[in-house]
Amino acid sequence: MAICGTRFRLFPQASFAAAQVAPETVLIATPAGQVRPGPADHRAYTVYPIGKRHPYGISMDRKDTTLSLPPWHGPINLPALPDAEGHFDYLRMGTEQFEMAHLFGTVRFVIDVWENYFQRPIRWQFERDFPRLELSILPSLQNAYAGYGFIEVGGHGKGESFVPYSLNFDVIAHEVGHAIIYSELGVPDPEAATGEYFGFHESAADLVALISSLHFNSVVDDLLLTTRGNLYTL
Ligand SMILES: [Zn+2]
Numbered sequence: 001m002a003i004c005g006t007r008f009r010l011f012p013q014a015s016f017a018a019a020q021v022a023p024e025t026v027l028i029a030t031p032a033g034q035v036r037p038g039p040a041d042h043r044a045y046t047v048y049p050i051g052k053r054h055p056y057g058i059s060m061d062r063k064d065t066t067l068s069l070p071p072w073h074g075p076i077n078l079p080a081l082p083d084a085e086g087h088f089d090y091l092r093m094g095t096e097q098f099e100m101a102h103l104f105g106t107v108r109f110v111i112d113v114w115e116n117y118f119q120r121p122i123r124w125q126f127e128r129d130f131p132r133l134e135l136s137i138l139p140s141l142q143n144a145y146a147g148y149g150f151i152e153v154g155g156h157g158k159g160e161s162f163v164p165y166s167l168n169f170d171v172i173a174h175e176v177g178h179a180i181i182y183s184e185l186g187v188p189d190p191e192a193a194t195g196e197y198f199g200f201h202e203s204a205a206d207l208v209a210l211i212s213s214l215h216f217n218s219v220v221d222d223l224l225l226t227t228r229g230n231l232y233t234l
Contacts, residue, residue: 177209
C-alpha cells in the first residue's frame with residue numbers, strides 16, 4: 001500500500017527539555033496535495049497574525065467583558081507552503097513558516113492518534129459555528145489556550161530566551177486534549193462547573209499529551225533507557 005500522508009517535522013519533546021533536539025519526520029493522515037498553504041486542511045488552518053493585540057476568548061478590561069473569536073481578518077505572516085509533492089518537511093527551522101507547520105503538524109498528528117483510538121472521527125464541538133479549527137500564533141501571549149473555534153499559542157521568556165509554544169509538542173498536544181474533551185463530553189454549565197471538573201480537564205489534557213508523545217519511537221526508547229524499563233520509579 002502506498003504511503004500517501006503528508007510529511008511534517010516535529011520535535012517529540014520540547015527542545016529545552018530533551019537532550020535530543022532534532023525534529024523527527026512524521027506523516028499526518030491528510031494526503032499529500034490536500035494540505036494547502038497555511039498549512040490548512042479540512043479540519044484546521046494556521047495563521048500567524050500581524051498586529052493582533054489580544055488573545056481570543058473572554059477578556060475582562062476593568063468593567064468591560066469582551067468576547068473575541070476567530071477568524072482573524074487582519075494581516076498575517078506569509079503562510080507555510082507545501083513543496084512540489086505536497087509535503088512540509090523541507091521548511092527551515094527558525095522561520096515563521098516552520099513554526100506554523102510545526103503547530104499544524106502537531107495538532108493533526110495528535111488528532112490522528114486519538115481518532116485511531118476512538119476508531120471514528122472526533123468532531124469539533126464548535127462545528128455548528130466554525131467548520132475548522134483556527135490555529136493562531138500570538139507571541140505576546142504567555143500561555144496557550146484551546147477555546148471555541150481556536151487553539152492559540154504564545155510562549156515564555158523574553159528576547160533571546162523566548163521559547164515559542166508553537167514548537168512545543170507537549171503544550172500543543174495538551175490543548176488538543178482540552179478540545180477533545182469539549183468535543184466528546186460537551187461544555188459544562190459555567191454556574192455548575194466545580195474545581196474538580198477543571199482539575200479533571202487539566203489531567204485529561206496532560207494524559208492526551210503524554211500518550212500522544214509515546215507515538216514517537218524515540219520517546220519510548222528514551223523512556224525505557226532512562227527508567228531501565230521500571231516505569232513505576234520516580
Ligand atoms: Zn490546560
